[in-house]
Amino acid sequence: MCAALKLLLFSAVILQLSAQGFNNYRSLPEDYRMHIDKALLSANKKFGGPRHVAFEKVLFTPSFTKDRLYVNVRLFVTTCKKDHQKGFGHRDECVKQQPKTPWINCLVCTRGNGELIDCAKQAEVDSRKTIRDECSVYHHGSGTALSQKTGTEKEETFGCIGCV
Template structure:
């Protein structure tokens, strides 16, 4: 296979993967969905009234290794809640209910080891900073995956495709 053909194939695969993004719940790894389902359960109990809350997308600074930090954006949908179908993501419920705020949820494991789930309206997420600072992976801004601190506080250079 010629080098040009290999390069075109690599570019096409890269575009396909980057276009898919994190907006499709079904394409997420099971490990991510486990934490997102916890956020969905919390948000469905707290928000939406009679309407189902569903997954919309992952937000930056995802970390699932020794520490857990998942920040997810959820939406109130036009579907009615159905206890028989549960509180998890329902693939038939992907239409956002008009004039409802986005829901910002953080699922993390603070240094004390207890799991923290904090769901607020996205416009109120700044007011929830005190709670979210308990998360060891909480970033107040200016951080990116391109520059993170390592275990011994040495800078570590990453890449967007390394997530």
């Protein structure tokens, strides 16, 4: 019963968020903001220089399960100066993009050996495909659980493929 209630609550939150969109930082659930803040910290260290990096929007519907996390966000360098006392999280007063600065694409996800936080300029995301594929929800071309061998099958050999 408890699991069903949690699933129902989670579904209601997802439905509400999909209706209002993922571009208002303050309206996102705390679980989302916690991971977006990790992306903001990483991007502020890597891209901001003297300027603050802020949240713009969530790019794809986030995935949160017991053993999986996947959040992809777009950030931007603002006209605000960094203020270490205010921290690196989202700041509501910093909403104007610094002219001629690229969008920043950050991915926060879990993978086999822990959590990955990967931030890159939007134009460079394709060149980071091998790193980001470790977090992919879909593994194109990989086998399913039904097609995997367990090692108990007797291996059959054929003389030639055309002779069968």
